[in-house]
Amino acid sequence: MSLENLKGLNNLNKASVEQATHRFMQCCTSNGWVNAMVAARPYADERSLNEHADAAWQALGEVDYLEAFEGHPQIGNVDTLRAKYANTKALASGEQSAVNEASEQVLQALAQGNADYLKKFGFIFIVCATGKSAAQMLALLEARLPNDKATELANAAEEQRKIFHLRLEKLL
Structure with a gap:
């Protein structure tokens, strides 16, 4: 330490x-x-x-997991997604392979996928997004959307666990 x-x-x-x-x-x-x-x-x-x-x-x-998920903003509208991924090239410039800026098509699909996810499962899509591009987020969302609720609750809980570990590290 x-x-x-x-x-x-x-x-x-x-x-x-x-x-x-x-x-x-x-x-x-x-x-x-x-x-x-x-x-x-x-x-x-x-x-x-x-x-x-x-x-x-x-x-x-x-109930506790759902309470934790509610603490995250929903990636639900395209304007929010545009703002989130507007500078992905600049942010990734120091990495070996640069991340492309999110296309309008990816942003639209991500917004729709998030809406579909919320409707199906009753909670927002949770993923540890650190370092992931919009296209990667979309691929993860699409891969998890066919799951049943119990599987997806477990997946989201694990992603939340990863998120709070990153935040604990920052807290220290």
Whole structure:
């Protein structure tokens, strides 16, 4: 663990219940998960924080997962998608293979796919989108759309887990 992460962990451990609740809520909006994370402090190290985050998440049920999913903005309208993917070339310029800007066709298909997903499953499409282009997001959405609700709830819960781990890392 870096010195900076250790400092962040110490600050998290020493934070008031209200402050810690606010910080964990930025990582995941499930009250059950947040309460478990706050109550388990202090954490000895980053590993124990991550292990407890997983254990707390796995102990939750569908209602808690849905509450966490509601904390994400829905990728539902084309204007939002255009803004999100407007600068993908600039963002990817340092990578080995540049990501192409999202085409209008991909944006339209992604918006429609998200609407179809919400209608079918009753919750928004959740995916750990870090580093993914609009076309990659569309391919993932299309691959998951044929699933049944139980399978998709498990998939979305796993993606949410990946997201809160990234956010915990940033928190530290």
